Amino acid sequence: MDVADKVIEIITREQHFEPGKVTIDSTFAEVGIDSLDGVNIMFALEEEFKIEIPDAVAQNMRSVRQVVDGLTRVIEGKDISDLVAMAEGQTPVAGN
């Protein structure tokens, strides 16, 4: 199973979605995944892939494709400095 299939499986499981609701082209907004859901999904992916997703990467996740791309780069140990730069100015997940 490739990374994309696994990501879709985990999102479907964590969100209690019907199979098929989420595809590689889904944005989080259109399937109703909010920022706290996003944090939960990142946690599940970290557990599944036995990796640590840096906050900067996690905060940029707004679509399934972004998750798959970001995750692939983390797994393969590639440079993520552009994601870190993008994270500047992003709205944090939780307030207070």
Place this chain on the structure above:
Amino acid sequence: MRRVVITGMGAIASTGKNVASFMGNLVAGRSGIRRITLWDPSALSVQIAAEVPDYVPTDLFPLKRLDLIDRFAQFALIAAREAMESSQIKLAEEELPRFGVVTGTGMGGAQTFDGAFFNLYAKNATRLHPFTIPKMMHNAATSQLCMEYGALGPSLTVATACSSSGHAIGEAFHLIKFGLADAMLAGGTDAPITFGMLRAWESVRVLASGDGNPSRACRPFSADREGMVIGEGAGIFVLEELTHAQRRGAKIYAEIAGYGASSDANHITQPSVAGPARAVRLALAEARVNPEEVDYINAHGTGTRLNDVTETQVVKEVFKDHARRLVISSTKSMHGHTMGATGAIELVATVMAMEQGVIPPTANYTQPDPECDLDYVPNQAREKNVRVAISNSFAFGGLNAVLLVRRFE
């Protein structure tokens, strides 16, 4: 002066998952205390508790919702649903800023933090689930109720151990009485039956073990009492300003007429007589009720050696000769000590006693104690016309809450 009435009630406890079954079992003297089934209690010296039986949360909540609500907040939502339905209250959008929520809890999301710390310390987890904090925080139940019913008004959580929901209802009563809100959801909830929590309580040496007979374990005011039993559940009320309730033709269960809050400032676990007595007097004074008018006291009545003697002294000190004419019962003998929910659950029993004209008994009473020599309605429910009743909550830490309810006439 604004008056405050109860127009809706909901309860979930070991003795029933709605007000009718809860009260039916209390009146029948049926205990909800049994061997713990939530996890294996074999390692504990005390292996009993008052669990909500046959509880299947997935039957009651969508899975996605359930991920974010600990058992204690689930109970609050269940009791609130019943309270809102029984009140038939429908608030217009412009009324929502004057509709708030106050809940009490002693232990908050105990299952969530017990589970999380087990993973952390015993299973060497290097990180914890991101929902741990939103589930375990003490205000989670209040926040969940606010979101469920769109309450935009003053909302908070009270944590005063065993008095939490007594204080919560009292504070909500005052928010309405003093003009800061027109309707409130108020009560308390707790789900403290975890291995860690029971282990900690065990060491305090105030728990009854039951000696192989769980339903008889809790024997308040009886000379052979051996302690309290931890329970779980929730009680939630709809409180409403009187004219607001009357305008919509609401059924009025009772008026909340007085609330007394006091601190012992004495000892972190030992109760005093003076502190609780002051709370009772304050509740009477606010309601402008003479001691002789009180028909029924739903006692704090934990079943510990110390509480029951002290509480008896409190009643004698405040009520003098009338202490022997009014009746007292401890329904904890059946639903256990539900911690932060207990004041609310017992107020449900108190209001229903008024409504039905039947006093639920103190179950498991076998031997008179010379130091507890009042009428505790032993073992058998008793028909009695109740016009005025009080419900006592006295907490570890010496924080006392007394609520006075009056039949609305």
